[in-house]
Amino acid sequence: MNTDYREMMLRALEGTLDPAESDALEAALARDAALCGEWKNLERLQARLTEGRAQSFNPFFAARVTQRIHTRQRENLTEGLMWIFKPLVSAVAVVALFIALNNWNERASIDEEASVLEAVFAVEPVSLDAAYAMEQ
Amino acid sequence: MNMTEQQATDRLWIARAKEGDERAFRELVEHYESQIAATVVGMLGRGDEADDVGQETFIRFYESLEKFRGEAAVGTYLTRIAINLSLNAIERRKRMRWRFWSRDDEDNAPVEPGFDGRDARATLENGEEVHAALQELKPDFRAVVVLRMLEGYSTKETAELLDIAEGTVLSRLSRGVKQLQGIFKNEVDAT
Numbered sequence: 083m084n085t086d087y088r089e090m091m092l093r094a095l096e097g098t099l100d101p102a103e104s105d106a107l108e109a110a111l112a113r114d115a116a117l118c119g120e121w122k123n124l125e126r127l128q129a130r131l132t133e134g135r136a137q138s139f140n141p142f143f144a145a146r147v148t149q150r151i152h153t154r155q156r157e158n159l160t161e162g163l164m165w166i167f168k169p170l171v172s173a174v175a176v177v178a179l180f181i182a183l184n185n186w187n188e189r190a191s192i193d194e195e196a197s198v199l200e201a202v203f204a205v206e207p208v209s210l211d212a213a214y215a216m217e218q
Numbered sequence: 219m220n221m222t223e224q225q226a227t228d229r230l231w232i233a234r235a236k237e238g239d240e241r242a243f244r245e246l247v248e249h250y251e252s253q254i255a256a257t258v259v260g261m262l263g264r265g266d267e268a269d270d271v272g273q274e275t276f277i278r279f280y281e282s283l284e285k286f287r288g289e290a291a292v293g294t295y296l297t298r299i300a301i302n303l304s305l306n307a308i309e310r311r312k313r314m315r316w317r318f319w320s321r322d323d324e325d326n327a328p329v330e331p332g333f334d335g336r337d338a339r340a341t342l343e344n345g346e347e348v349h350a351a352l353q354e355l356k357p358d359f360r361a362v363v364v365l366r367m368l369e370g371y372s373t374k375e376t377a378e379l380l381d382i383a384e385g386t387v388l389s390r391l392s393r394g395v396k397q398l399q400g401i402f403k404n405e406v407d408a409t
Contacts (some may be wrong), residue, residue, distance in 0.1 A: 089388050092395070096372050111334060123399055130402070131367045134348030136259035137252045139272045144247040147276045148240055 095128055138170055221291075228292045232336055236283050247276050247294070253293050253369065254300050260364035261357075263303035263349045271307050275300040297369065298379050300363055308357045351401045359394035365393075 090107045093099050101108065111118045140146075182202045189201035199205065231249075234242035254275055255268075262268040278299050279286075286295065352360055366378040366387070373391075377384045 088392055092366075092388060092391055093373065097372075127395060127399055127402070128367055130344065131348055131363075131398075134345040135368045136255040136264070136345065136349070139251060139255050139259075139269045142243045143251050143272065147247050147273050148244055149275055150278055151243075151277055162408065174332065203360070209263060 087117055088120070091124055095124065225288075225291065230287060232283060232286065232288070232292070235280070243280060250276075250296055251294060254296055256368050257297055257300045257364055258304055259349055260352055261301065261360060262307055263353050264346070267307060267311075271300070271303045274303055278303075294375070294379070297365070297371075301365070301379060305357060305361065325371050351398055353393050354401055355397055359390045359397070361391040363394040363398065366391055 088109050090099060090103055094104070094107055111121055140143065185204040186198075186201045189204065228246070231246045235246065251272075253270055258268045258272045258275070262271060275296060277382045279296055290298075352363065355363060361380055362376060365371045365379060366373065371379065373384050373387050377387045380387070
């Protein structure tokens with residue numbers, strides 16, 4: 083029985099008892115001092131919790147939220163670009179390797195003395211002989 | 219401002235925020251900060267973690283603005299996000315503590331950080347006392363107590379927010395209340 087009244091008291095706090103339940107609870111509180119004590123304790127606890135309820139976060143909360151939204155948007159943009167370009171990286175690497183090998187082959191047939199870097203990147207030789215050759 | 223006026227204002231703020239009006243979204247944040255602070259600080263206690271979860275609540279809302287149809291009140295929608303993020307944060311805390319806990323000490327399983335004892339309690343303000351006492355409740359009970367007694371949601375609304383039966387809300391509330399009364403009683407006895 084007391085369990086029912088406890089449940090009724092919890093519902094009385096939120097104001098959802100119908101008139102018949104309300105009357106029954108009131109009568110029970112009038113005749114049972116222990117139950118009445120419980121009800122007072124419950125009201126005290128409710129008041130204490132309401133009074134101690136947090137009202138805000140740390141200062142400048144709204145400004146910090148909007149700042150973080152901006153940061154998140156920038157990060158999302160970067161991630162989006164990464165997502166788009168990541169698959170292209172391996173394709174670009176294959177093409178670059180192909181061009182390098184091609185340069186190497188062609189250079190080898192033109193100038194046997196070209197260094198590896200000059201050959202791979204198809205850079206004009208910078209030796210004195212090459213410079214004289216370019217002058218002529 | 220009554221409920222209908224508030225809903226109309228919310229709709230206006232949301233429409234403007236969707237069009238990229240940052241000030242409108244800020245107005246929303248400022249308006250609902252206290253409600254979300256009550257939920258998150260009630261669940262996690264004061265500190266950087268609560269502040270972080272509070273920010274994340276509004277960011278999630280901002281990111282879902284396009285999907286928000288207004289079926290639920292903004293406050294309820296935000297509270298649902300806040301309570302879920304808070305429960306996730308509690309779960310994360312628990313995992314972190316277990317990770318750093320020596321296997322030899324399994325009998326002394328870590329509990330959530332709450333009050334260290336009565337001496338510490340005596341120096342706290344009522345708000346801090348309330349939040350520290352709430353930290354001693356199990357997260358499931360705490361969520362019910364916070365929503366019902368701090369936020370003022372009805373049993374039905376609390377059940378919907380937490381996706382549990384109304385009977386479960388009442389039984390968790392009853393046990394949570396009993397535990398809180400015990401904590402505060404000890405505190406009175408100690409002074």
